[in-house]
Amino acid sequence: xAGVTQTPRYLIKTRGQQVTLSCSxxxxxxxxxxxxxxxxxxxxxxxxxxxxxxxxxxxxxxRFSGRQFSNSRSEMxxxxxxxxxxxxxxxxxxLDGTSNQPQHFGDGTxxxxx
Amino acid sequence: AQSVSQHNHHVxxxxxxxxxxxxxxxxxxxxxxxxxxxYPGQHLQLLLKYFSGDPLVKGIKGFEAEFIKSKxxxxxxxxxxxxxxxxxxxxxxxxxxNNRLAFGKGxxxxxxx
Numbered sequence: 001x002a003g004v005t006q007t008p009r010y011l012i013k014t015r016g017q018q019v020t021l022s023c024s025x026x027x028x029x030x031x032x033x034x035x036x037x038x039x040x041x042x043x044x045x046x047x048x049x050x051x052x053x054x055x056x057x058x059x060x061x062x063r064f065s066g067r068q069f070s071n072s073r074s075e076m077x078x079x080x081x082x083x084x085x086x087x088x089x090x091x092x093x094x095l096d097g098t099s100n101q102p103q104h105f106g107d108g109t110x111x112x113x114x
Numbered sequence: 115a116q117s118v119s120q121h122n123h124h125v126x127x128x129x130x131x132x133x134x135x136x137x138x139x140x141x142x143x144x145x146x147x148x149x150x151x152x153y154p155g156q157h158l159q160l161l162l163k164y165f166s167g168d169p170l171v172k173g174i175k176g177f178e179a180e181f182i183k184s185k186x187x188x189x190x191x192x193x194x195x196x197x198x199x200x201x202x203x204x205x206x207x208x209x210x211x212n213n214r215l216a217f218g219k220g221x222x223x224x225x226x227x
């Protein structure tokens with residue numbers, strides 16, 4: 001079956017703009033999590049959605065937000081972009097979000113801020 | 115919050131050499147442990163996982179890992195590496211009831227033919 005699909009693959013934005021990234025989980029998966037990957041900080045958890053509700057949130061400012069739709073697809077939004085937001089944003093899905101279930105990752109969206 | 119430590123960020127070894135990557139975590143309660151691999155240009159893939167039971171777990175491509183609770187460790191091993199094992203390896207942890215993965219900084223492994 002198809003894996004986790006993230007769109008777009010690449011984005012270039014300027015400071016102050018906002019951006020929306022999309023994630024389609026594996027069919028049947030109801031939990032979607034978002035992670036930020038940078039060379040300096042590594043992989044950091046942003047938030048998790050399950051049944052259209054944010055269930056968990058990492059230590060990121062309020063400029064980072066997300067949502068999940070009834071078909072489990074998820075979007076994350078970053079407003080007032082800063083240079084430091086340049087990163088690879090990864091989406092991961094799991095069946096029902098229990099902690100012992102492996103998360104399956106997409107290819108990511110590479111966001112560059114000029 | 116949990117933290118995960120991986121040492122020796124860059125590892126270079128020859129084909130057929132043995133590989134061991136260390137992973138230590140900080141959380142003292144019930145944990146679920148994972149090793150993920152990221153091959154060049156590819157997405158993160160699950161290598162193996164430990165939830166309970168036998169502390170020695172086997173994963174794909176000949177990898178195995180041992181959970182030592184008293185040492186808060188989950189080290190990854192492979193007896194004989196191949197050039198195709200060149201990749202970045204990440205150790206990750208979730209605590210019981212929380213789906214949030216805490217990752218280590220990763221080990222960049224380069225296998226020389």
